[in-house]
Amino acid sequence: MLETLRHIVQEVNAASGLEQALRIIVHRVRDAMGTQVCSVYMRDPGSDRFIFRATEGLNQDQIGLAGLAPGEGLVGTVAEREEPLNLENAPSHPAFRFFPDIGEEPFHAFLGVPIIHQRQVLGVLVVQQAERRRFDEGEEAFLVTMSAQLAAVIAHARVTGAFDLDDKSDAVGARVSGVPGAPGIAIGNAVVVSPDADLYAVPRKEIEDRRAELHAFRTALARVREDIQKVADNLGGELSAEDRALFDVYLGILDDSKLGREVVSLIKAGQWAQGALSEVMIQHIRHFERMEHSYLRERAVDVKDLGTRMLAYLQAADKEIKVFPEQTILVGEELTASSLGEIPRDRLAGLISVRGSGNSHVAILARAMGVPTVMGAVDLPYTRLEGRQVVVDGYNGTVHLNPRPEVLARFEEVLDTDRALSRDLESLRDLPCETLDGHRLPLYVNTGLMADVARSLEQGAEGVGLYRTEVPFLLRERFPSEEEQRQIYRNQLEAFAPRPVTMRTLDIGGDKALPYFPIDEDNPFLGWRGIRVTLDHPEIFLAQVRAMIKANAGLNNLSIMLPMICNVSELDEALQLIHRSHEEILQEGVDASPPRIGVMVEVPSAVYQAQGLARRVDFLSVGSNDLTQYLLAVDRNNARVADLYHAMHPAVLHALNTVAQAARSEGKQVSICGELAGEPEGAVLLLAMGYDVLSMNATSLPKVKNALRNIHRAEARELLAEVLVMERAEDIHACVVGFLADHGLQRFIHTPME
Known part of the structure; x- marks a missing residue:
């Protein structure tokens, strides 16, 4: 079964579009299960009906014509219930609907399973047989497994099909x-x-000068042939006859008139040389990969190598100056x-x-x-x-x-x-963020590049709540020296002075790996990252802290924030190193004030130790993005589970409220620098919780300021009390959106558009 599954999935993966993929599925599944009929019904996004799209065994003239609504007929029932339906005599089922022209009168046994991708029913896969019988458990399990395996492939093929000129059913949308x-x-x-010389990443492009593209292809082909012959000649005396035969294989592939003819044919049809080469070589690579014999399968590597070499020559010879349209969407x-x-x-x-x-x-x-x-x-x-x-x-x-x-x-x-909205909000730049009942709530920005500075100041930022120091590290091929760091930090501190700047110590790991300091882990978000890395490498931590403190000399607007703290022992160790760095700098004769020090609350354990952490530092700052991710066990960068990531989940709001109360009980400032702070819906609740500073990207600052200037803090507190007893994130979000709408702020709210 596993081998059969693998072969079918491989073939479907190699399909050029949705229609070809569906034809492969119905043909191969029917043969694998030994049934008389296999059909696929696909959901049409426009009508929401399940359209008869491919079949082996029924009337193919009805493809694209017959269709059922969810809950209608056996196929619609499978789609609506989202579970298999296995029937001995399909016509006797109350949901059965007869299509006179589809040709299923002789067939009684019916097994249908839904095709589901990311919680959406894409279609229904059906097998049928003339004799009256229930398909056995093994057959049902095979079809369910096949459907699950193919769901993502079909989803991708469906989107891809939107650009196949011969596939009108999915032409738009x-x-x-x-x-x-x-x-x-x-x-x-x-x-x-x-990217350079990647056969699988060559975009499709139509060209007018076909003669030039043909010349480029033939030139590249000749140059690769020369390269292979030269290598073979140079190593001829050192290789065995068996090894020399490998070069003969390479030259044989290059001399294959069929391969060259296929590329030339595509170029003459209007495809540019790189795209034509890519399409043909990938077809040949996949053909060899599907071979049963291991020797022949290994030839796929040879074909890929030759294709890559030719592509590199084509790219090098392509002197075309790329023309960018006025509204360029860069894709890669x-x-x-x-x-x-x-x-x-x-x-x-x-x-x-x-x-x-x-x-x-x-x-x-x-x-x-x-x-x-x-x-x-x-x-x-x-x-x-x-x-x-x-x-x-x-x-x-x-x-x-x-x-x-x-x-x-x-x-x-x-x-x-x-x-x-941007034009309307320009007038707010120099106005304070103050509620209607006079409560001031400073708005800071998150930065990481000098390019952020001008934009942040233009938007009226009152300080920096998070400066990502890892960004300068990412831009280099080695660790920056202490002096290089000092200059970078000095530029940032001077640009915002006298406004406060909060610099987070190096936060690498998770999905932020330095190319020269790779961290390869099975579960990086729960692994070696943030403060864990820098405490294990105090030489990195000390150099960075010394650079920050020296950069602050004479400005005194620096705060240092420690990421990924999960217990007081880590904090105590980090504080000891910071104090040591300051003492050393003073001994060097540099007149630098001690910086304010804070903890970034972004793991659940820090929420429950927030009071103890606050007691040891000058401020707490919540990293709500990671905190939400860890509380909900959802990787927010994973599109498969992104729908489960909700910053207004009740658990998240209660955690944020707990941190704010803990900081207040110790008389310490508490801020937040996650995405929640940059949305009016979140900002209203954070205001009510008692957060002292909200930090966000510069683009979000004006709309948050405008929203907060149009409400009373007392009203926000009433709203918070209302939502804290709710149990569903959707209900909380709807309640907050309703509150903003009541205050005429609905234009600041962005909702998903289907």
């Missing part, structure tokens, strides 16, 4: 989920960035900061990265630049997006491909509202 990287809405045309498998630098800033509208998280360097840079970004869009068929219209929803972490006119109109309306 595809939606891909990722994770928010930077807030905002962007509408534009995709420009795909592909894993975007980097350097790729952003190639685009004129006035043309960069949005970013989409298949890999990466909200904490990736490119996401941090995007937030600083105010560029809407979606990360971790794992189902995105990015190589097919070149030149296509896309919508980036950085608020909800979704990408809309070839959006339907009504969807596009709604996003254009949101974008216009955002722009108008």
Whole structure:
């Protein structure tokens, strides 16, 4: 069974689009189970009906015509109940519905299982047989397993199919989920960035000068052939006859007229040389990978190597200057900061990265630049997006491909509202964040780059609540020296002086690994990260703290914050090292004041020890992103479980309230620097809890300020008392949204758009 499953999944993975994938499924599943009929019904997003999309054994003329609503017929019943239906005599079931033209009259046995991906029923997989019998447990288990295995593949093929010209049923309206990287809405045309010599990352592109592309391909082919022959000649005297035969295999593949003819045919049809080469080579690689004989399977490596070599020559010869449209949406498998630098800033509208998280360097840079970004869009068929219209929803972490006119109109309306809102809020820059009943609540910004400074000050930031010191470390190929760090920190402190700046000590690990200090762990978020790393390497910690304290000389606006503290022993050890660093600096003759020291509350244990931690430091600062993640056991950068990550979960709100009370009981300041602080819904509740400072990205600051200036603190406290007894995050969010709407603040709220 496992071998059969593997082969079917491999074949479906190699399919060029949804229709081919479905044809492979019905053919291979019918053969594997020895049944007379196998069919697939797919949910149509527009009508919400389950359409007859592929079959082996029934009337193929009805494909795309017959369909059922959820709960209608046996297929609709399987979809509605989201569980298998195994019947000995299908026509006798009360939900059975007869289609006169589909050709299922002779068949009685029926087994249908739902195809479910990320909680959504994509379709129903059905097998049928003429004889009256129930399919046995093994057959049912096989079909359920097959459905589960194929769900993600079908989901990806379905999105990919949105760009197949011969597949009209899914021509528009595809939606891909990722994770928010930077807030905002962007509408534009995709420009795909592909890494060097990666056959699987070459974007599709149509060209006009086919003769030039043909010449480029033949030149690359000849140069690779020369390379292989040269290597074979140079090593000829040192290799055995068996080893020399390997080069003969390589040259044989290059001389294969079929391979070259296929590439030439695609180029003549309008595909650029790189895309044509990629398509043909991947087909041949997958063909060899499916071979039964191990020797033949290993030839896939040879084909891939040759294809990669040819692609490298094509890329090197491609002297085309890339043209960026006015509203460029930059798309790639894993975007980097350097790729952003190639685009004129006035043309960069949005970013989409298949890999990466909200904490990736490119996401941090995007937030600083105010560029809407979606990360971790794992189902995105990015190589097919070149030149296509896309919508980036950085608020909800979704990408809309070839959006339907009504969807596009709604996003254009949101974008216009955002722009108008930004203009309206410009007048707030120099006004204090003060409630209607006179309570002041300073708003700080989260930064990590000097690029953040101007934008933060333009938005009226009153200080820095979180300076991510790991960002300068990420930009280097080695640890920065103490003096290099001092200069970086001095620039940041001077830029905001006399406003306070809170610098977090090096926070690496989790999804933030330094290229020159890799941390490879099975469970990195629960592993060696934050203060655990720097206490194990005091030489790194001491150099950083010394650099911070020296940078603060004469300015006195520095606070140092310690990440990932989970017990008082870690804090005591870190405090001892900080005090030692200060004493050493004084002995060197540097007149530097001792910095304020705080703890970042971001693990559950710190919540329950908050009072003891507050007793030892000057302030507490909640990192609500990680705290929410740890409390809910949800990786917020994983698109599969992103729906479970909810910053207004009752457990999260009670934890935040507990920390605020603990800090107040010790007479210490408490702040928060997670995403919750940057949304009006969260800011209202944090105001009521008694947080002294809210820190957020610069883009969010004006709307939070405006919201808080239009409410009374007393009203916010009444709201908090109401939501703290609620048991569902959805109810809490709805209640807070209703509160803001009652105060005329509904335009500051961004809700998911389907």
